[in-house]
Amino acid sequence: MPNRLYRTDLAMESRELLGAQNIEGVQSSEESIENIQISRITVLNEAGAQKLGKPVGNYITIQAPPFTGSIDASYKEIEMIAGEIARMLPPNPQLVLVAGLGNRSITPDALGPDVAGQILATRHIKKEVAREVGLGDLTPVAAIAPGVLGQTGVETGEIIASVAREIKPSAVIVIDALASKSLDRLGCTIQITDVGIVPGSGVQNARKALNRETMGIPVIAIGIPTVVDAATIACDLLNDESDTTRQKVEPRGAAMMVTPREVDVMMDRAAKVLGLAINKALQPTMALEDIQMLVG
Template identity: 50%
Template sequence: MIFRTDLAIEATETITHPFPDISQTEEQHGSCKITRIRVEGPEGAKQLNKEMGNYVTLEMPPISDTVDLEDECQELLRKEIAALLPQEGLVLVAGLGNRQITPDALGPQTTARVLATRHIKGELARVTGLTGLRGAAVITPGVLGDTGLETVEFLQGICRQLNPCAVVVIDALAARSLARLGCTVQLSDTGISPGEGVGNLRPRIDQHTMGVPVIGIGVPTVVDVETLALDLFGGDRTRTERSEERLAPRGARMVVTPREIDLLVSRAAQMLAMGINRALNPSLSVEDLTMLTAP
């Protein structure tokens, strides 16, 4: 049994001695803390079980409590997303997950609030007063069980057609610690492995498979029960293995999620969407974007 987590910041907590391939810095901005982790070589990637690249973690007050779309944490999120994006070109934004399962609905709920602008050009842009918008296309691929398509196959086809400069992928994440649920945002330039944190690994979505840079954005919404037990037992694998039948009755894997998960996912989606919208179109105000993306 191993700790399952999608968060690079939690993976570094298992390292017992420094690795030259891994660097980590921290910044405090009011109530928001930013941790930057860079994995520069194969030994560091193996140690963390993460791809080489950059991971940015924003830790903030619980998202389910409130979301202020103009506070410092929101502005920091906008800046971090903008820093990872190429400065010009069409961006494809994809929301992964199953909209019917609340802890997995972060991606679809976020893309529902992202402003699609690829079609707003020429006379339409002039008469609506929306000239100068950066091109963005938005897609919610669904899940393999509904479509029969792996998400990577779906997005590869769209990338071949649209030739975007980058793909932004939003997905719910799994954490190791309950304390990180709903108060952590992770961004990376390494892409994403859907389902990795809960043992349902699907093909990676990254620059190798897409042909363009892939930015992964996510908020942890679940903790794997076996990982939680191992963490609570202080890493005592013997005690955890003795409890394995109770942790996974009939071999069924379990996950834990907060009871306010509906509110958490809704507010996290609102926060991420506004961060993406403002990173793509900084000339538009929060008020303008809220009006343009209202249901």
């Protein structure tokens, strides 16, 4: 298992914590495409899941230039992200539900709701109307931002499951802010996985899991790390996880989350990039320029 004091939602970081050793039940590879690095990790069985501390499934991590470094990501980057999302989806989905998790009132946790606001919702557009305007291949999409338990009194998983029972999607895409063990990965790393998600697990507030087992359909989880807890920062910077360091940083450090000072800009741009990428994955026949025009 990865070191317990390091908290991370990223499978890639969990793999790094185990060093260069070959891990039974885990396959991994990396590739670089211009200024983008892609890490692919597959947890094959329960032995691998125990070692890595992540459920069985596929994890794709895309490391791109920081969202705060430029106004817009290139269309090539967005197309690349969209392609990875599309490969996780079932073929020819009849309807996809996109759910943005998180609290819109807390900036580092607002990624999900912000992305949901960028999604091109098309479920209400009748096929005849779509054909008349040249969008005959339009994939029906619904988008929601269910809020958090403290706002609604209802578990996020309960809301999404209820909506899914009513509209019967082929798959669910959930978007949420993640926790990383490294400051360098905040706002420039995207994880895409087919294992679903446990909302709030990154900040030790785990709720009901959203995955194929609980939903009965594929659940693709997409996230960007926006916070690092103080205990993890201390151990990472000192490169020391001794009992002495633990005593200095726990328990107060484990309850403190740190985010960049430019988090507002980071979240705004990250939401636009993810929104465009998800829209492109769901509407592959539409040009990105047209999608951008429709979502504003």
